[in-house]
Amino acid sequence: MELHVTPMLALLREHHLLDHVSNLTDFTATAVSYDSRRVEQGTLFFCKGNFMPKYLAMANEKGAIAYVAEQEYPEGQGLPAIIVKDEQKAMALLGAAFYGFPQNDLFIIAITGTKGKTTTAYFADHILKRATDDHVALFSTLDRVLGNQPGDKFKSDLTTPESLDLFHDMRAAVNNGMTHLVMEVSSQAYKKHRVYGLHYDVGIFLNITPDHIGRNEHPTFADYLHCKEQLLVNADTCVINAETQHFTDVYYTAKATTQPENIYLFARHGAKVDLPDDRQLDFEYRNDLEDLHESEFELAALSDRARHLGLDHRYTTSVPGDYNEGNAVAAVIASGLAGAKAEDAAATLNHVHIRGRMEMLTTKHHGTIYVDYAHNYASTKRLLAFLKRQTNAGKVTVVLGSAGDKGISRRPGLGKALTEEHPERIILTTDDPGFEDPMKIAKEIDSYIDHEQVGTVQFIMDRASAIKQAIDGSTDGDIVVLAGKGEDPYQKIKGVNTPYASDSKIAHDYIDEIEK
Numbered sequence: 001m002e003l004h005v006t007p008m009l010a011l012l013r014e015h016h017l018l019d020h021v022s023n024l025t026d027f028t029a030t031a032v033s034y035d036s037r038r039v040e041q042g043t044l045f046f047c048k049g050n051f052m053p054k055y056l057a058m059a060n061e062k063g064a065i066a067y068v069a070e071q072e073y074p075e076g077q078g079l080p081a082i083i084v085k086d087e088q089k090a091m092a093l094l095g096a097a098f099y100g101f102p103q104n105d106l107f108i109i110a111i112t113g114t115k116g117k118t119t120t121a122y123f124a125d126h127i128l129k130r131a132t133d134d135h136v137a138l139f140s141t142l143d144r145v146l147g148n149q150p151g152d153k154f155k156s157d158l159t160t161p162e163s164l165d166l167f168h169d170m171r172a173a174v175n176n177g178m179t180h181l182v183m184e185v186s187s188q189a190y191k192k193h194r195v196y197g198l199h200y201d202v203g204i205f206l207n208i209t210p211d212h213i214g215r216n217e218h219p220t221f222a223d224y225l226h227c228k229e230q231l232l233v234n235a236d237t238c239v240i241n242a243e244t245q246h247f248t249d250v251y252y253t254a255k256a257t258t259q260p261e262n263i264y265l266f267a268r269h270g271a272k273v274d275l276p277d278d279r280q281l282d283f284e285y286r287n288d289l290e291d292l293h294e295s296e297f298e299l300a301a302l303s304d305r306a307r308h309l310g311l312d313h314r315y316t317t318s319v320p321g322d323y324n325e326g327n328a329v330a331a332v333i334a335s336g337l338a339g340a341k342a343e344d345a346a347a348t349l350n351h352v353h354i355r356g357r358m359e360m361l362t363t364k365h366h367g368t369i370y371v372d373y374a375h376n377y378a379s380t381k382r383l384l385a386f387l388k389r390q391t392n393a394g395k396v397t398v399v400l401g402s403a404g405d406k407g408i409s410r411r412p413g414l415g416k417a418l419t420e421e422h423p424e425r426i427i428l429t430t431d432d433p434g435f436e437d438p439m440k441i442a443k444e445i446d447s448y449i450d451h452e453q454v455g456t457v458q459f460i461m462d463r464a465s466a467i468k469q470a471i472d473g474s475t476d477g478d479i480v481v482l483a484g485k486g487e488d489p490y491q492k493i494k495g496v497n498t499p500y501a502s503d504s505k506i507a508h509d510y511i512d513e514i515e516k
C-alpha cells in the first residue's frame with residue numbers, strides 16, 4: 001500500500017484539518033505508524049497522544065519519510081512536516097486513505113451501548129456467518145477475526161482499535177475475502193476520533209447508563225452520551241433499543257442525520273417506552289421461557305418495513321439472561337438488514353458461547369457457578385436480578401471487586417446493586433487494582449452496601465482463595481457468581497498484566513479437585 005502527498009493534503013484540506021506544511025517534498029508514504037518503534041523506511045509518522053519529541057527523533061533515524069503533528073518539532077530535523085488541527089482526526093482520515101478505504105468493500109454493522117456490545121457482536125457474527133457462508137470479520141473486545149484461517153484471529157487490546165490499526169485490519173479482512181464486518185464501537189473511540197470519517201451500513205444503539213466517567217475517560221455523563229450517539233450519526237440505518245435510558249435524546253440524534261424510515265425501534269412486549277407522537281415500534285419481542293441455561297423469545301414485526309425483513313420467528317439463545325434477549329433481537333434485526341434470513345438467526349443463536357459472558361459451570365454438590373463480565377451497576381443489578389428470579393431455594397454468593405485507577409463511579413454502583421439484589425453472601429476481592437490498594441477499593445464498595453439488606457460480607461483479597469471459599473460454602477441448588485473479570489487470564493497490577501489463571505479455570509480445577 002502507498003499514499004502520495006498530494007491526495008493526503010487534498011483530503012486534509014477537504015476536512016479543514018490542514019494548518020500548514022513545511023519542508024515539503026514530493027513524497028509517497030509506503031507505511032504509516034504512530035509508534036516510532038515500528039517505523040521503517042518510507043513511513044509516514046504520526047505524533048499523537050502522550051507523545052514525546054524523542055519518538056520523532058527515533059522515527060527519523062529509522063527512515064520516516066514525513067511526519068504529521070499538531071506542531072513542528074526541532075527533532076523532525078528537516079523532515080517534511082504536515083501540521084494539522086487535530087492529529088487523531090487526521091490519522092483516521094489518512095489511515096483510511098493509505099489502506100485504500102477498505103470500508104467501502106464491507107457491509108459494516110457497528111454496535112454501541114454501555115453493556116451488551118460484545119454479546120450482540122458475537123450473536124450478529126454467528127448469524128451472518130451462516131448467511132454469507134463464512135465471510136464475516138469481527139472486531140470485538142475479546143477477539144479480532146480478519147478471516148477464516150487460524151492465523152487470522154487475534155486477541156484484542158482495545159474494544160475499538162486505534163484508527164491506523166482499524167483500517168489495516170479492515171484491509172486485511174477485505175483481502176481475505178470478507179464481505180461483512182461486525183464491530184464494537186466504544187465511546188472512547190469517538191472521544192479519541194479513532195473512527196473519524198467512518199460510516200456504517202447499520203448502527204446499533206443498545207443502552208446507556210453512567211460508566212466510563214473519570215480521569216482518562218469522559219469528564220461528564222453528557223460527554224459520554226454525546227460520544228456514544230455519534231455512532232448513530234454515522235450510520236445509514238439505525239437500530240435502537242427503545243427501552244434505553246435517554247431514548248428521546250438518542251432517537252432525535254439519530255433522526256438528525258437518518259430518515260425516520262431508516263430507524264428501526266424495538267422493545268420488549270409491554271415495556272413502557274416513551275415514543276414520539278409520530279413513531280411506533282418496528283419490532284417487539286416476548287419472552288416465552290427463560291431458565292438458567294437458555295431463553296426463548298418470539299420476535300414480531302409491527303411496521304410494514306419491519307415485516308418486509310421477514311424476521312418474525314421464535315428464537316432460542318444459548319446465553320441466558322433476559323437482557324441477552326434484547327441483545328439477540330438487535331443482532332437479528334441488524335443481520336436481517338444485512339440480508340440474513342430468520343432461519344439463519346434461528347439456526348445459530350442457540351449455539352453461541354461467549355468467553356466470560358454467562359459461562360456456566362455445573363457441579364455435583366456445589367450448585368451452579370457463573371462466570372460473568374458484569375462490573376458496573378447496570379450489569380451487576382440485571383445479572384443478579386435474573387439469577388435470583390430463577391432460584392427459589394438456593395443461596396446466592398457473589399465474588400467481586402472493582403478496577404483501580406478508573407471507573408471510580410462503579411464502586412457506589414456495585415454497592416447499590418448488591419444492596420438492591422441482596423445476595424445471601426458477598427465476598428469482596430481483587431479485580432484489576434492497577435496502582436490502588438485492592439483492600440481500599442473493596443472497603444469503598446462495602447461502604448455503599450446497606451448491611452441491613454444483604455447477608456454476610458467478607459473480604460478475601462486473593463481472588464483464587466475467594467473463589468474457592470465461595471464454592472466451599474455452596475451446596476445443591478445454590479448459585480455462585482464470579483463477576484467482573486470474565487475470561488481475563490491476567491490481573492492488571494501496578495502497570496503489569498500479572499498472569500492469573502482466569503475465574504473459570506480456577507473454579508473448574510477446584511471443582512475437579514474436590515468433587516472427584
Ligand SMILES: CC(=O)N[C@H]1[C@@H](OP(=O)(O)OP(=O)(O)OC[C@H]2O[C@@H](n3ccc(=O)[nH]c3=O)[C@H](O)[C@@H]2O)O[C@H](CO)[C@@H](O)[C@@H]1O[C@H](C)C(=O)N[C@@H](C)C(=O)N[C@H](CCC(=O)O)C(=O)O
Pocket residue numbers: 034035036037047048049050051052055157158159160161162186187188189192212216217
Ligand atoms: C486514553 C486513551 O484512549 N488512551 C489510548 C491512546 O493512548 P495515547 O495516544 O496517549 O498513547 P500512549 O500509549 O500513551 O503513547 C503515546 C504515543 O507515543 C508513541 N510511542 C510510545 C513509545 C515509543 O517508544 N515510541 C512511540 O512512538 C505511542 O505509539 C503513542 O502513539 O492510544 C493507545 C493506542 O495507541 C491506547 O492503547 C490507549 O488506550 C489506553 C491503554 C486505554 O486504556 N484506553 C481505554 C480507556 C479505552 O480506550 N477503552 C475503550 C473501551 C471502553 C469501553 O468499554 O466502553 C476501548 O475502545 O478499548
Ligand SMILES: Nc1ncnc2c1ncn2[C@@H]1O[C@H](COP(=O)(O)OP(=O)(O)OP(=O)(O)O)[C@@H](O)[C@H]1O
Pocket residue numbers: 113114115116117118119120141159206207323324326327356357358372373374375378379380382383
Ligand atoms: N443489555 C444489557 N444490559 C445490562 N447488562 C448487560 C447487557 N448485556 C450484557 N450485560 C452484562 O454486561 C456484561 C458485559 O457484556 P458485554 O461484554 O456483552 O458488554 P460490553 O458492552 O461489550 O461490555 P464492556 O464495555 O464492559 O466491554 C455481561 O457479562 C452481562 O453481565
